[in-house]
């Protein structure tokens with residue numbers, strides 16, 4: 414079964430007449446060198462830098478979608494449900510460094526279930542896609558740097574299960590880039606929307622973009638703020654992606670089954686609005702990092718999967734070994 418829709422994206426097909434390891438290696442090396450591929454990647458890179466996200470409709474074949482949904486329906490009852498509060502930064506509140514009214518300490522509710530990577534079968538289409546070297550090469554080309562698969566045994570590739578009334582409040586991901594795949598939408602098409610701002614945080618995890626984040630929450634999360642004034646919010650932040658207006662834009666994704674989204678999730682504030690209707694919204698979340706050995710923190714693992722499972726020790730030892738010159 415083909416997973417990637419090569420009819421819609423012929424430049425993603427790897428042409429090999431016979432299958433030997435070497436032939437496969439050569440095909441992957443020449444992969445993405447066609448003019449069509451270069452053009453599509455340049456356009457995607459521009460879009461990602463400007464708006465924090467870029468998406469590819471019908472990236473998955475219908476067979477792959479159906480297969481994934483069938484497996485997930487069978488495993489849905491295993492999915493752990495988180496039902497609590499978190500800050501936009503998914504970090505612990507810190508009253509010693511940030512004031513009571515700081516957006517850093519502002520908590521919002523989220524209710525979502527998630528099927529962890531180790532709950533997917535060994536032949537799951539999502540597992541196969543996550544390990545397809547074409548996907549890693551494509552994403553590295555789009556973001557303009559070498560990316561690595563995550564070593565998080567739970568969160569490297571997981572599936573969000575949004576049942577009726579579930580929602581995910583505004584947050585930044587810990588992982589730098591996420592790829593999400595819509596598998597099944599909510600019954601009510603005006604619900605379960607994926608919304609994201611332009612990139613607000615510019616450099617690294619130390620850049621909290623407190624002003625911009627507070628401004629975005631004031632503009633787009635009135636319910637979550639409940640009349641509260643966040644202290645950083647002076648409505649005057651500057652951000653290259655929002656030149657002129659001084660307001661972070663909020664985009665709503667046209668997220669249909671089979672759509673693949675590349676999101677700068679640690680830079681763009683994003684949320685999923687409340688689900689209405691009977692059907693669960695199912696979205697796969699595949700994570701990538703710009704250094705090897707990435708894992709979500711134990712705290713974030715516990716929040717989303719109800720347990721923490723650290724990357725294999727041999728992998729960590731290798732990464733932490735001193736470099737001998």
Ligand SMILES: O=C(O)CCC(=O)C(=O)O
Pocket residue numbers: 573581586593607683684685696698
């Ligand atoms: O379900 C989605 O569309 C993405 C949710 C999200 O932001 C996340 O899982 O971090």
Ligand SMILES: [Fe+2]
Pocket residue numbers: 584585586678683
């Ligand atoms: Fe997220």
